[in-house]
Amino acid sequence: MARKSLQTEHEVAPNLIPMVDIMFLLLLFFMLGADMGHRELEVVKLPLAQTVKEDKDDSDIESRLTINVFHLYEPEVICAAYKAEAICRDKTHWRIAMKGKQYADHKLLVKQLQRYADTQGGNPKNPIISEKKLMVRADKSAPFGLVQEVLKDAAMAGMYKIECGAARPTP
């Protein structure tokens, strides 16, 4: 007796459209959340403060200068104190940078600040005071002496409006 062979093969076609939709949403989320902007800013562990004011306007960011006081990163220097979130007092581990350039010589930094603040050529007895703002983004573990040196340089360059970079604590 002839037997009919059972048809066991089924064509399984998964519907990929919802998955593609979700993937697109995920992609959009990661693309928008990616921190691609402000390469002027070094990676700095900012101190926390409740009363920080956020920049409402891009013109604020464009018009001001930013100086970063930051600790060298892991491959360059291995610092047990900094890793343990303690205060690193080794001056060779710290850097001062502005517009992506590091400054070891404070005279050079003053010159650059004067150039940006348009206070070059001022009479030392009657210094030109700049209305331009300077943002100091210093690492929370940095000794105040480092920041003080930057502030001194700013004063030398005729800049007195200082903004201190800080992060709002996460609730």
Place this chain on the structure above:
Amino acid sequence: MAGTQNIGESSDNPVAINVTAMVDVIFCLCLFFMCSFQFKQLEGKIESWLPKDRGMNVTQVTEALVKEEIRVLMKWNQDTGTTSRSVLNSEPAHLGTDSELLAVIRQRRDEYISQGKTNWPLMIDAQSEVPWQDVIHVMDLCKNENLPRIEFAAPEAAIEGPAG
């Protein structure tokens, strides 16, 4: 990996779109963004000022002036690994907690206000060893008290004698 898919029924839509390649690319992109993802830290600023008469000005101060200011002194204690705080010309000499510090600052502020004095700064005078976080914390407390002017004390410059 995904197989060939037709969007809708083949009878409805005779043009078959192969979504496999697209899914592959999206997976790769997703993987890239997921690996490089870093949450943006909410960042802001605290405004402060430097004294305008320092820096390039070479005028020498011959005698000390009694200044109208609230000067918060911050010293690093090596033994305890903490910052000790005090307010100049105020008691107690060591203000351990934030509330103690704020109480002294409020008292001094009220004294100035009762005397009709409004144009005085709160000066932060910290040792170079003090961590920046502690300095910012004091600034934060003062900003919270709506103190109008927060300034940093410049390190005392050495007064040079006459040349020769």
